[in-house]
Amino acid sequence: AAAAPAALTAPAKDDNAGWKKYLQEVVGQNLGTTTNSPFLYYLPPESDAEFAGSYERQLESVKTALARGVQPGNMLAFGSSASSKMADLIDAAFKDVAPDSMKGVRVLFIGNAADNARVQTIVQPKGAEYIFVEAK
Secondary structure: OOOOOOOOOOOOOOOHHHHHHHHHHHHHHOOOOOOOOOEEEEEOOOOOOOHHHHHHHHHHHHHHHHHHOOOOOOEEEEEEOOHHHHHHHHHHHHOOOOOOOOOOOEEEEEEOHHHHHHHHHHHHHHOOEEEEEEOO
16 A cells, blocks of 8 residues: 655745745645646745735736636645635635636645635635645
């Protein structure tokens, strides 16, 4: 039997470089049936001076990708120590996506348990496979 993946520990909330590495590791453990390179969307810590600009750029990037359409076999991964802000971004980006238009797409949210239900209710009606990993 295959060994269980190593348990990952989220870095301190203001450790920007640590979070980027952590998210890549979590994504790697959750690829499942994904056949293409995953799309990873990340927000820096809210303490970052560039946070607002980063948020706006990521939101536009996600909206553009979703408007083009995401093919089956792809993964969209979202994660940040600013979990509630990432949930806000997902809410804003997914609101215009047609129901059941994302079949075969895996959406991974890495964040706080408190934000899980909200993100799940946004993503699941779009037809995507939703996976939550608590950042702890």
